[in-house]
Amino acid sequence: MRALKNTLTALGVIAVVGVTVAVFAPRTVVAQVRAALMRDVDEPSRQAVVIRKFTTTSSFDTVYTVPAGKKFVLEHMNCTSLASSLYAGIFNGTLSHANIVFSVPVINVSGTVLVADAAARVYFDPGTDLNLRIFTTDLTTCTLSGYTVDQ
Numbered sequence: 001m002r003a004l005k006n007t008l009t010a011l012g013v014i015a016v017v018g019v020t021v022a023v024f025a026p027r028t029v030v031a032q033v034r035a036a037l038m039r040d041v042d043e044p045s046r047q048a049v050v051i052r053k054f055t056t057t058s059s060f061d062t063v064y065t066v067p068a069g070k071k072f073v074l075e076h077m078n079c080t081s082l083a084s085s086l087y088a089g090i091f092n093g094t095l096s097h098a099n100i101v102f103s104v105p106v107i108n109v110s111g112t113v114l115v116a117d118a119a120a121r122v123y124f125d126p127g128t129d130l131n132l133r134i135f136t137t138d139l140t141t142c143t144l145s146g147y148t149v150d151q
């Protein structure tokens with residue numbers, strides 16, 4: 001009987017604290033706490049994808065094919081190069097200006113290393129080939145990162 005009384009008292013205290021936080025805390029705090037607690041529950045199917053391509057000459061290659069039943073979300077692209085100029089872009093399909101999906105901007109041209117870097121949010125359907133076009137004349141590495149989710 002005593003254990004039941006202690007359990008009920010503890011549950012009552014927890015309920016009072018929860019109501020107090022919900023009523024008196026700023027709405028943004030409550031929303032942020034709720035989002036943090038539900039993040040993994042909302043997207044358990046998320047799987048990280050990192051794609052790296054190294055080249056010393058210009059190239060146009062398929063670097064990733066989105067798996068069946070998944071969508072791929074490209075979130076970030078970064079390229080570094082020892083060349084004097086650099087272009088790197090993602091194409092959906094054949095090599096054509098009409099098929100450019102995302103081009104990463106060069107953000108640093110000082111020193112001996114060119115850096116191209118940008119956040120992105122580009123979606124690709126199942127079975128889509130991501131083709132990476134790189135114009136370069138020297139050591140260049142491009143890294144694409146994102147995730148797949150169940151469709």
